[in-house]
Amino acid sequence: MKRVLTALALTAALSVAVPAFAADGAEVGKPAPAFTLKDEAGKEHSLAQYQGKIIVLEWTNPGCPFVQRHYKANTMQNTLKALDAKKVVWLAVDSTASNTAEQSTAWKKEKAFTYPVLQDTDGKVGKAYGAKTTPHMYVIDAKGVLQYAGAIDDDPRGKNATPVNHVKTTVDALLSGKPVPAATTEPYGCSVKYKS
Amino acid sequence: MKGSRSARWGVLLWALVASAVVWAEPQATATGTGAPDEGNPRLEATLLVDASQVKPGDTFRVGVRFQLDPDWYIYWKNPGDSGLSTEVSWDAPGVTVGELRWPFPSTFRTPDGFIVTHGYKGEVLLFAEAHASEQATGSLTLSAAVDALVCAHRCIPAEILLSRSLPVGMATVRDAEATALFDAAQAQVPRPPESSGHTVALALDAQTLKTGQPFSGTFTISASDGKSISAVEPDFFVPERIRGITRMGLALEAPGRFQLKGDAAPNAPKEQPRFKGVLRLGTAQTGYQALEVDLPLAPVEVVPVAPKAPPKMAPFTPPVVAAQVQAVAPAVAEPGVSLGLAMLFAFLGGALLNLMPCVFPVLALKAYGFTRMAQEDRKHVGVHALAYTGGIVGTMLLLAGVVLGVRAGGHSVGWGFQFQEPLFVAAVCAVLVAFALNLFGVFHVGTDGTALSTQVDASSGVARSVGEGVLAVVLATPCSAPMMGTAVGFAFAAGPGTVLAIFTALGLGLALPFCALVMVPGLAKRLPKPGVWMERAKQLLGFALLGTAVWLVWVMGGLAGVDGMARLLAFLVSVAMGAWLYGLAQAAVGTRRLLGIGAALVVLATTGGFALRFDGAAPTARASSVSSAQPWDDAAVAAALKAGQPVFIDFTADWCLTCKFNERTVLTREEVRAAFSRHQVAFFVADWTRRDARISTKLGEHGRAGVPMYLVISPSAPERPEVLPELLTPDLVIQAVQRAAGPGADAT
Numbered sequence: 001m002k003r004v005l006t007a008l009a010l011t012a013a014l015s016v017a018v019p020a021f022a023a024d025g026a027e028v029g030k031p032a033p034a035f036t037l038k039d040e041a042g043k044e045h046s047l048a049q050y051q052g053k054i055i056v057l058e059w060t061n062p063g064c065p066f067v068q069r070h071y072k073a074n075t076m077q078n079t080l081k082a083l084d085a086k087k088v089v090w091l092a093v094d095s096t097a098s099n100t101a102e103q104s105t106a107w108k109k110e111k112a113f114t115y116p117v118l119q120d121t122d123g124k125v126g127k128a129y130g131a132k133t134t135p136h137m138y139v140i141d142a143k144g145v146l147q148y149a150g151a152i153d154d155d156p157r158g159k160n161a162t163p164v165n166h167v168k169t170t171v172d173a174l175l176s177g178k179p180v181p182a183a184t185t186e187p188y189g190c191s192v193k194y195k196s
Numbered sequence: 197m198k199g200s201r202s203a204r205w206g207v208l209l210w211a212l213v214a215s216a217v218v219w220a221e222p223q224a225t226a227t228g229t230g231a232p233d234e235g236n237p238r239l240e241a242t243l244l245v246d247a248s249q250v251k252p253g254d255t256f257r258v259g260v261r262f263q264l265d266p267d268w269y270i271y272w273k274n275p276g277d278s279g280l281s282t283e284v285s286w287d288a289p290g291v292t293v294g295e296l297r298w299p300f301p302s303t304f305r306t307p308d309g310f311i312v313t314h315g316y317k318g319e320v321l322l323f324a325e326a327h328a329s330e331q332a333t334g335s336l337t338l339s340a341a342v343d344a345l346v347c348a349h350r351c352i353p354a355e356i357l358l359s360r361s362l363p364v365g366m367a368t369v370r371d372a373e374a375t376a377l378f379d380a381a382q383a384q385v386p387r388p389p390e391s392s393g394h395t396v397a398l399a400l401d402a403q404t405l406k407t408g409q410p411f412s413g414t415f416t417i418s419a420s421d422g423k424s425i426s427a428v429e430p431d432f433f434v435p436e437r438i439r440g441i442t443r444m445g446l447a448l449e450a451p452g453r454f455q456l457k458g459d460a461a462p463n464a465p466k467e468q469p470r471f472k473g474v475l476r477l478g479t480a481q482t483g484y485q486a487l488e489v490d491l492p493l494a495p496v497e498v499v500p501v502a503p504k505a506p507p508k509m510a511p512f513t514p515p516v517v518a519a520q521v522q523a524v525a526p527a528v529a530e531p532g533v534s535l536g537l538a539m540l541f542a543f544l545g546g547a548l549l550n551l552m553p554c555v556f557p558v559l560a561l562k563a564y565g566f567t568r569m570a571q572e573d574r575k576h577v578g579v580h581a582l583a584y585t586g587g588i589v590g591t592m593l594l595l596a597g598v599v600l601g602v603r604a605g606g607h608s609v610g611w612g613f614q615f616q617e618p619l620f621v622a623a624v625c626a627v628l629v630a631f632a633l634n635l636f637g638v639f640h641v642g643t644d645g646t647a648l649s650t651q652v653d654a655s656s657g658v659a660r661s662v663g664e665g666v667l668a669v670v671l672a673t674p675c676s677a678p679m680m681g682t683a684v685g686f687a688f689a690a691g692p693g694t695v696l697a698i699f700t701a702l703g704l705g706l707a708l709p710f711c712a713l714v715m716v717p718g719l720a721k722r723l724p725k726p727g728v729w730m731e732r733a734k735q736l737l738g739f740a741l742l743g744t745a746v747w748l749v750w751v752m753g754g755l756a757g758v759d760g761m762a763r764l765l766a767f768l769v770s771v772a773m774g775a776w777l778y779g780l781a782q783a784a785v786g787t788r789r790l791l792g793i794g795a796a797l798v799v800l801a802t803t804g805g806f807a808l809r810f811d812g813a814a815p816t817a818r819a820s821s822v823s824s825a826q827p828w829d830d831a832a833v834a835a836a837l838k839a840g841q842p843v844f845i846d847f848t849a850d851w852c853l854t855c856k857f858n859e860r861t862v863l864t865r866e867e868v869r870a871a872f873s874r875h876q877v878a879f880f881v882a883d884w885t886r887r888d889a890r891i892s893t894k895l896g897e898h899g900r901a902g903v904p905m906y907l908v909i910s911p912s913a914p915e916r917p918e919v920l921p922e923l924l925t926p927d928l929v930i931q932a933v934q935r936a937a938g939p940g941a942d943a944t
Binding site for chain 1: 277278279280283306307308310311313343345347349350351352353408437461462463830831
């Protein structure tokens with residue numbers, strides 16, 4: 001009897017439940033992490049509602065000099081304009097802990113762009129995607145699979161007059177059925193100012 | 197006279213215009229400021245040369261000294277997860293300037309370690325070798341364009357233009373003050389291993405790297421003077437950005453040997469990736485030696501990613517693939533521990549475990565059994581000692597196997613991890629209660645029935661000895677003995693062979709008392725003669741086991757709340773009933789016997805099925821026995837340190853008896869409490885009763901695999917906490933706190 005119980009104890013010891021592994025980011029080629037966030041106007045946006053379209057996620061922070069440089073040059077707006085609005089959705093995400101919806105609204109008005117700024121102040125979606133810099137770009141295809149994660153272009157210092165725009169090349173490749181030239185690139189920018 | 201007055205006005209006007217022209221033209225000087233933050237520049241840059249005059253054809257050094265406001269930093273050539281590397285562009289006609297040299301960088305992490313960057317705080321001199329051409333004459337103009345990103349809580353770009361002149365002359369005249377600055381910076385620049393008499397080698401575990409998958413290997417480094425390389429500080433290894441690699445980290449395994457772990461990027465690079473980065477050996481006390489390494493890794497094999505149809509419920513995707521090289525926080529084993537030393541520690545720790553309250557009842561039980569056996573059946577003593585040792589070592593190896601298996605699955609465990617699992621606690625409780633009932637005589641195992649039986653059945657007795665060995669290990673795990681912590685911590689961070697060796701040594705130490713009984717002739721003879729007292733002693737030990745079961749019920753409370761405790765107690769009642777039925781069955785024969793056994797099993801199974809359901813609902817955290825204790829939180833610790841308070845962090849768990857012992861006998865004592873309030877110590881408790889990855893990681897950072905662990909952090913040295921030993925004394929704690937609080941005191 002005791003032997004059976006001892007054996008039970010040992011078996012129980014072997015069944016160590018798996019501790020939750022902190023996810024470090026989204027993986028290209030795998031389904032993109034789901035999310036539901038409110039934008040600066042309070043409207044909800046989720047990954048599921050845009051299935052069937054290509055989704056571009058842009059991690060942003062108006063206080064970061066890299067983002068400021070791009071918005072001065074209208075990089076993001078110009079990239080979006082060159083893409084088919086019926087097939088592509090552009091969502092900006094702000095994971096800065098100190099950001100508020102009012103600040104996003106004011107910035108959106110000042111820079112005069114049309115895409116929503118999703119509020120991710122607790123940083124959960126940012127960490128699920130592994131967003132480390134602003135800007136940090138992700139492109140998700142119509143089936144919900146992540147196809148690109150990285151920098152917006154190959155010019156961190158803004159010295160090149162005509163840099164390669166990775167978002168544009170990725171979306172163009174997806175829409176024409178060609179393979180994506182670079183699935184990941186090193187993102188550049190200020191660090192995302194998460195809550196922790 | 198009118199003429200001369202107008203002439204004077206004319207000269208004055210000229211002078212004004214000339215100076216205006218001069219002033220209007222931007223003059224680059226040797227010093228400049230940048231990164232204005234609400235009017236305050238956060239960066240001051242100065243162009244320095246180590247000579248005040250240079251001879252044509254000679255070499256000298258030119259550099260930019262960056263001085264930053266506190267908390268602000270600039271980036272290394274590989275900035276890390278974010279930021280921008282500092283760029284210095286030279287413009288010096290008549291001078292050939294070499295590559296920029298970078299002193300060994302610091303590593304900065306966000307509190308949760310999500311974003312890791314490399315750079316410099318305070319002051320740094322980035323410099324280069326320069327060579328004046330043979331044809332240089334007059335004066336050389338050296339200019340530098342600095343492009344840096346200066347960050348703290350926000351980032352501010354800095355673009356500064358610096359310029360100075362360097363006269364050419366018959367001889368090169370060194371500037372003593374500047375030379376000292378350059379020499380100090382040069383000492384911190386990592387050098388190739390050969391130039392400092394080191395030999396390095398890298399051996400990967402596999403022949404190729406696979407895209408998107410982790411890789412591992414062993415990196416060895418030896419000094420020509422034979423000195424052992426065993427002292428490193430956290431973040432001693434900073435990798436460069438390597439195409440095809442997303443993460444790379446080193447962890448010290450043994451003197452001169454490091455374990456390399458990394459992840460290959462999902463895209464195969466054009467060229468074979470290399471193991472490239474900088475290492476800083478030594479500590480602040482022993483002195484630093486910075487080396488740069490550049491070794492080939494392995495070709496990258498493209499592993500096709502199986503296309504998946506996206507599931508209906510979007511899952512939490514598995515980790516990896518930040519497309520940057522990130523220095524992984526290594527579990528640095530305590531410096532100076534070699535495998536042999538760790539095994540010795542494990543052996544001694546195992547022996548000391550016998551004295552710990554967890555194991556003592558089993559030890560006493562075994563002693564009782566042995567005493568009787570020594571009198572009645574001397575021959576078998578040796579066999580039983582061997583069986584007991586076998587049971588212990590076997591279970592230890594099994595435990596080691598479980599640890600390796602769980603680690604291979606990519607998760608981390610610590611010593612005592614089983615006690616974070618409610619089902620395990622319930623099972624051990626059941627075993628203890630059943631064992632106690634056996635001692636009371638409710639049922640018997642084998643033919644070892646009545647107390648005064650003269651015959652000891654060899655076979656069943658041996659199995660019982662093995663079982664007692666297993667039980668000893670099971671109960672030993674929540675206890676930590678001195679020296680055991682270091683050994684186990686060393687094992688947990690090391691390779692499979694080391695884990696098995698250390699656990700075996702631990703097992704042998706635990707079994708030591710009985711091996712001694714057998715090995716030492718005459719010792720067995722000294723044991724007291726049998727008598728009625730043995731029966732009473734046996735029953736008393738039953739109560740000791742029940743006491744241990746009570747403690748486990750309390751642990752269950754911490755894991756599953758009051759409900760869990762009640763359900764466990766209900767199960768234990770059914771165990772008792774099962775034992776009673778079994779006892780009755782043993783007295784009967786034939787069908788009645790079978791019926792009795794069957795009934796016992798049914799009772800157990802049904803009650804067990806209903807009672808032992810633990811859905812992992814977290815109960816409210818148990819308040820620490822130490823009042824004014826706050827739950828451990830990195831942000832709160834940082835805030836306390838900033839406010840100038842010393843910090844004491846108590847890593848504990850309900851199932852850890854050593855922890856509770858320390859808390860009740862030392863941390864709650866009058867004089868210790870007084871010392872805490874006198875020095876305004878901020879007391880934090882990190883409760884590891886239930887699984888917590890943050891705590892496991894923190895334990896690993898200090899080379900420990902389990903609790904207890906005590907950290908004392910001084911506000912004057914927040915990066916170097918003092919780790920106290922597992923068994924505390926009031927003096928130890930008071931002195932540590934005094935050291936941490938002392939003005940300008942070094943916490944280590």
